[in-house]
Amino acid sequence: MITAEAETGRTVTSNIPARLDRLPWSRWHWTIVVGLGTVWILDGLEVTVVGNIAGRLSEPGSGLPISSGEVTGLAAALYVAGACAGALFWGRLTDKWGRKKLFMITLAVYLAATALTAVSFSTWWFFAFRFLTGFGIGGEYAAINSAIDELIPAHYRGRVDLMINGSFWLGAVGGSLLSIVALNTSVLPKDIGWRLTFALGAVLALVILLVRRHVPESPRWLLIHGREEEAERIVSSIERQVEAEQGADKAQGVDQGADQGADEAQGADEARGARLPEPPEGSELTIHQRRSVTFVEIARTVFSKYRRRAVLGFALFIGQAFLYNAITFGFGAILTKFYDVPTGSTGYYFAVIAIGNFMGPLLLGKLFDTVGRRVMISSTYLLSGLLLFGTAWLFDRGALDAATLTACWCAVLFFASAGASSAYLTVSEIFPMETRAMSIAFFYALGTAAGGISGPMLFSDLTSTGRVGDTVLAFQVGAALMCAAGVVAAVLAVRAERRSLEDIARPLTAVASAVAGAGAGAEGRRSGKGAAGSRAATA
Template sequence: MSVETGRITTDIPARLDRLPWARWHWLVVIGLGTVWILDGLEVTIVGSMSDALKPDGDGLGMSSFQVGFAGAAYVAGACVGALFFGQLTDRLGRKKLFMVSLGVYTVATVLTAFSMNPAWYFAARFLTGTGIGGEYAAINSAIDELIPAKYRGRVDVAINGSFWVGAAGGALLTIPLLDPTVIDQAWGWRLAFGLGAVLAVGILLVRRNVPESPRWLFIHGREEEAEKIVRDIERTVADESGEQLGDVSDTITIRQRKTIGIPLIAKTVFTLYPKRTVLCFSLFVGQAFLYNAFFFTYGDTLSTFLDVKQTGWYIAVFAASNFIGALALSRLFDSLGRVTMITGTYVASGVLLAVTGVFLGSFSAVTLTLMGSIIFFMASAGASAAYLTASEVFPMETRALCIAFFYAIGTAAGGISGPLFFGWLIDRGTASGDIGTIAIGYYVGAALMVIGGITEAVLGVKAEGQSLESIAQPLTADDDADSSGPAKEPAPA
């Protein structure tokens, strides 16, 4: 049951949003955003090392379907972790949970490296996914609440796009680790997972210096702590930027609570914001199916149908195009706007993917990778913006759980079924010797992306440059007070 503990009027959101960009913000980006590098590393290692996992001796004796099942297990774990850690993030705070979830990931990926059989491997992949899923909820909410409004779109898109830095690194890492002249193949894939744990420990050390979200603190009755953190941030940013920080006049009055009940959160998602719920579900299902289906099994596709022995180079090129796309297009989400960019990237990538499916039988490994690079140059920015949308358009008290909810249901619908579906299509294609069999999966992914883009065009919210409190008024805002918080739900674009 929610318990009201007080009532305050604060200018903390306005003070955080008026800050110029400074080195301190890079600390937040590096400490929190680098988790997507870990996720990219994990997904790529599984995709690139599909052949290494298949032999009975050096690997684990897995079939193509089992490789796809391992990807599905990872995604299932991410869904469970997102929901479990997401509600704790809104209840206990951003910082506690983004430290715990990274710890879970670290332990689980070490267990993966010591897998003795497929069952152990599947279980370890599931646990690794729970840590990453928890990260998505805690990190996206913390970043959005610490980054100034005018930079929020580009930062979120670029950070989510950094998944592909990990993907490229993982792909390149597999090249020496899968070379029998360099390392014993019984150890190569195990070392790849172990190196992921080493990177996680480094991120954990940086992350200790990132503060708790002041927005979360003042809503939960810890306004003095929030005020101290904001003063420290302002002093640091002023010193680093050399700019004089002006006063702010916008305030918001909050009825503080120690907890926000699950029934109130459910009412928020399904009753107060039904159109935004439909929007986020469409965006998450489309990108989850497209990426998890295509990327989890791309290495298997190259080796099975196109006789590629070392898939790492191809996947590295593909991953680089994804990151470059997210980085190059990220600023446009703040200038041209969310609706224009999300609609354009979803529809364009969906149409091109369908075209690729039509001509799939005529592609070589090189031309298929180049076509995929063009498609996902656009798709990566749009997919990153799905997380941005879910973290912006719902009230602050529900932010982490809403991110977790849409990530979980979207990924469960698209991300679990996708790898299993593609793994099954690859096995069918292997039996018939026809790569065209997997074109069906391309058509499904294309349709889901186009539907997501159309939904954004109809229901999207113009959130660029707006404070989080103006996009979705906090549930604890006092409607009777003289508050700067505007209407609860701006009309769709």
């Protein structure tokens, strides 16, 4: 039942989603990728730096009375706990207040918290602001993934989402290399280097915040929340930019042998002729606008109507969280304890596996849009799990050294990274528009809490004992859960490739097609733009 407070009193018919999906790739889409996607670089930088500088922070003279175990265990768990809490808190507000407002606020929270981490003067201060840094990042996951999927055309959504989520590992590479400098006491004092790494994260966040001002609100969100005129202006502006870009590209192809005046005249004609195709026939959507959706409706939608998709979301998030914790938490301890790698050199090894992580989504991403979601999600999860089982077996037999272990990790994470990124893509696109951010937040929080809070505690204990069998067990736990998630994906994954979000999961506010004509005729507005221009009239 829709309460009077939740209604806006209007039924609107629009083809705005179809107009966004039929756009060719353009420079405007690259501005979205840069403005929104680069935040994962910060997350990768944060997580990696903390893991790599743990040894330096625990040494006398660092400025903090803290142990290495507290940094990689308690501080890491607090960061993840903050991210889970932040995802749930900000996720609800993202669906209610809009994507843009929240991806600005959450980045500002991250910026402030990481800057204050840099000036930590006691252990409790460090722990508190690690939690708050995660609190901001958790909100980013819900707001950013929602906005990206609602702004990127359906034909490119899979590869773009994977590439953006995979950019976390570019930050990991930067964090690894940065930690090498931070750990070098001949370059920076013990109590300064680690502070500067956090300060750099705050500076990068400020740059992203300035770039992000130019990213618009999601027209899909505006349409549902009674702001269809603003949505129309945004989409029309995007279309004009894309048309102008196509026209400019055509004008550049004019015969260079003609005289300059003829070139200019023909180029102008070509530019004027660069018109976008009409949206597909029957692509209009009729919705009854609402201001908000209750928690009861969200829970009923996710756990009753889409219960199979809910099982899929849980499996994917828990599997990838445990696999990554099995490898990344304690990777430095494994290298130093078993292979005598100096603490200051572990960053080089992690930079290598971070590159493997980024290459997975980059090279495999297109296949998620062509071969399809079900095949690619299940195969990346299963392959990474099986490869980790193989790595555990070789490690147990003593057949690996530091270089070959790193090579094995690279192979595992090449596939795991694409699979883990697809988890965010999956929960973002398989639930209705009104619940998108909250769904991302919910599955991220519960899956990450299971694998990201208990994981650091479990795996740091196993890998710090120095016993081969304990480390093998850590690998096997992560591998088993990844394989289990792959089997679930093979059965339950949704064939969402190249389909509009509204086709994959019909909005809760959508009016049945039989009612749409009458509803729109009685009280609605019709909004849509064809190739020749825009129209908006009271139906």
